[in-house]
Amino acid sequence: MMLRVLNYPNPKPAIWQCFNTVGAHKHQRRQLSSLPHHLARHNNGMVNILVKSTKVPRPLPKTFNQLKKPIKEEDAAPQQHVPSHLSYAGSKRMPITSEMRVMKPGEDTPSGIWPVFRIMDESGNFRQPDNSRHTNVSKIIPSKHHDLLQLQSALTIQYPHFKHHLMSSRLFQSSKNPYPDMPLKKEVQEEESDAKNTLLRAHRQMHRLRQMDTILHNAQRQGRISFYMTQHGEEAIHMGSASALSPQDVIFAQYREAGLLMWRGFTLEQFCNQCFSNDYDLGKGRQMPIHYGSRALNYQTVSSPLGTQITQAVGAAYKFKLDAMNNKEKKEAAISIVYFGEGAASTTDFHSACNFAATLGTPMIFFCRNNGYAISTPAEDQYAGDGIISRAPGYGMAGIRVDGNDVFAVHAAVAAARKLAIESSMPVMIEAMTYRQGHHSTSDDSSRYRDVDEVQAAQDVTDPILRMDKFLCHYGWMDDDAVTSIRDEERTAVLRAMEAAEARPKPKLDTMFTDVYQEKPPHLIRQESELRQHLKRHNITYH
Numbered sequence: 001m002m003l004r005v006l007n008y009p010n011p012k013p014a015i016w017q018c019f020n021t022v023g024a025h026k027h028q029r030r031q032l033s034s035l036p037h038h039l040a041r042h043n044n045g046m047v048n049i050l051v052k053s054t055k056v057p058r059p060l061p062k063t064f065n066q067l068k069k070p071i072k073e074e075d076a077a078p079q080q081h082v083p084s085h086l087s088y089a090g091s092k093r094m095p096i097t098s099e100m101r102v103m104k105p106g107e108d109t110p111s112g113i114w115p116v117f118r119i120m121d122e123s124g125n126f127r128q129p130d131n132s133r134h135t136n137v138s139k140i141i142p143s144k145h146h147d148l149l150q151l152q153s154a155l156t157i158q159y160p161h162f163k164h165h166l167m168s169s170r171l172f173q174s175s176k177n178p179y180p181d182m183p184l185k186k187e188v189q190e191e192e193s194d195a196k197n198t199l200l201r202a203h204r205q206m207h208r209l210r211q212m213d214t215i216l217h218n219a220q221r222q223g224r225i226s227f228y229m230t231q232h233g234e235e236a237i238h239m240g241s242a243s244a245l246s247p248q249d250v251i252f253a254q255y256r257e258a259g260l261l262m263w264r265g266f267t268l269e270q271f272c273n274q275c276f277s278n279d280y281d282l283g284k285g286r287q288m289p290i291h292y293g294s295r296a297l298n299y300q301t302v303s304s305p306l307g308t309q310i311t312q313a314v315g316a317a318y319k320f321k322l323d324a325m326n327n328k329e330k331k332e333a334a335i336s337i338v339y340f341g342e343g344a345a346s347t348t349d350f351h352s353a354c355n356f357a358a359t360l361g362t363p364m365i366f367f368c369r370n371n372g373y374a375i376s377t378p379a380e381d382q383y384a385g386d387g388i389i390s391r392a393p394g395y396g397m398a399g400i401r402v403d404g405n406d407v408f409a410v411h412a413a414v415a416a417a418r419k420l421a422i423e424s425s426m427p428v429m430i431e432a433m434t435y436r437q438g439h440h441s442t443s444d445d446s447s448r449y450r451d452v453d454e455v456q457a458a459q460d461v462t463d464p465i466l467r468m469d470k471f472l473c474h475y476g477w478m479d480d481d482a483v484t485s486i487r488d489e490e491r492t493a494v495l496r497a498m499e500a501a502e503a504r505p506k507p508k509l510d511t512m513f514t515d516v517y518q519e520k521p522p523h524l525i526r527q528e529s530e531l532r533q534h535l536k537r538h539n540i541t542y543h
């Protein structure tokens with residue numbers, strides 16, 4: 001067999017040797033098995049081993065074989081520029097890597113700045129690690145409408161480096177049943193297929209989230225709701241991570257993760273009901289807008305104090321660990337995943353949670369959205385080290401840094417982290433590098449502390465939705481008219497949901513004093529009586 005060892009971060013072959021496994025001496029096999037460890041220890045990095053066997057490979061799927069045709073010279077795409085570094089919000093230049101590696105405790109950490117794992121560049125093209133000419137498979141994809149298997153096979157041929165991620169990604173797996181939040185026209189067979197298409201759903205929901213944010217943000221400016229926070233620029237984090245989780249995994253959100261709840265089935269009507277605090281609001285009007293929660297969808301209710309959800313997620317994960325130890329019914333394993341910004345990583349809750357999680361060995365994911373700003377404080381004024389991910393080894397925790405604007409890379413990173421967390425019962429930290437395009441909240445004016453041109457550059461170049469649009473356009477799944485149509489449809493749906501929520505009455509007055517205690521205690525009975533007397537005395541009618 002042929003052994004090729006690649007020395008990270010230098011992609012050039014460090015050693016190229018051939019071994020004949022038939023009749024090989026024992027000392028040769030020992031030398032072969034110890035080689036990766038030797039290189040990793042002496043070269044401060046990863047070792048990839050590509051083994052080419054003489055065995056006859058298993059036959060490929062029919063769709064795959066149909067695509068594997070001789071390529072003409074005119075079908076070869078020109079050499080593309082592959083970005084080597086990433087920098088969001090004026091942060092340090094971070095090297096980009098196409099090698100996804102979750103750094104485990106005890107392994108040598110990257111020398112210098114931690115690399116950022118990425119699959120798809122800003123151009124909407126998958127990365128070519130060697131920056132070489134590649135087959136333009138988009139020209140030879142069969143014409144079957146929006147076939148996920150065909151696209152997956154084509155990408156596997158075009159980008160063999162990402163074959164593992166492509167073949168295991170849930171984004172390329174169709175749903176057995178139509179998604180209830182996808183448009184379905186029964187008279188058109190292709191539309192029924194699209195309603196089961198997970199990749200198209202991720203794309204549409206990114207647009208849906210953007211439209212919901214824009215409209216509800218404007219509604220606050222008009223005085224129709226009291227508060228709002230947008231997710232502009234972070235949509236790939238939401239759909240990429242949510243699609244890699246399982247329904248039994250419990251989500252602890254900070255406040256800028258509405259897309260995860262949307263992916264799990266929370267409707268536009270439910271979002272608007274919560275923001276308008278009407279009688280259909282699951283929280284019965286007790287929370288500020290955007291403080292969503294759903295027991296049915298395993299999404300813990302958002303709380304305003306910063307960082308409190310991080311320690312709570314550790315407790316939930318520890319419960320999952322105990323359940324797994326006593327799993328007599330062989331239930332499917334679950335993890336907890338907690339989201340927070342890089343600003344929340346400065347809280348004592350973050351430190352306590354990391355220390356407890358690593359010491360107790362809890363199956364969970366710490367997901368840091370590093371969007372460059374903690375309200376008005378830029379990243380360079382928050383820490384002097386290499387972001388948040390560099391803290392993981394100090395806690396004895398596994399970690400990986402990923403491009404938060406690349407939906408495919410986020411999905412792959414979360415899937416790998418979840419697998420490691422369950423199999424090894426350990427916490428994994430993910431730092432997703434992104435950029436907050438909007439204001440921190442409707443109480444903030446970001447133009448006072450950052451350049452408008454900086455925001456515009458993010459919208460024009462690094463925007464995750466724009467990147468996803470380009471990807472689908474490359475393969476003929478979308479064009480400008482189709483994207484505009486989706487945007488208009490989602491805008492109309494949000495407006496319809498908002499108007500319906502605004503027309504609903506407020507929750508009943510007695511709901512203010514329920515759901516805390518099983519039986520209403522005397523002090524709450526007294527407070528309720530005092531409130532009703534106050535309203536009657538001043539002729540105030542509560543609707």
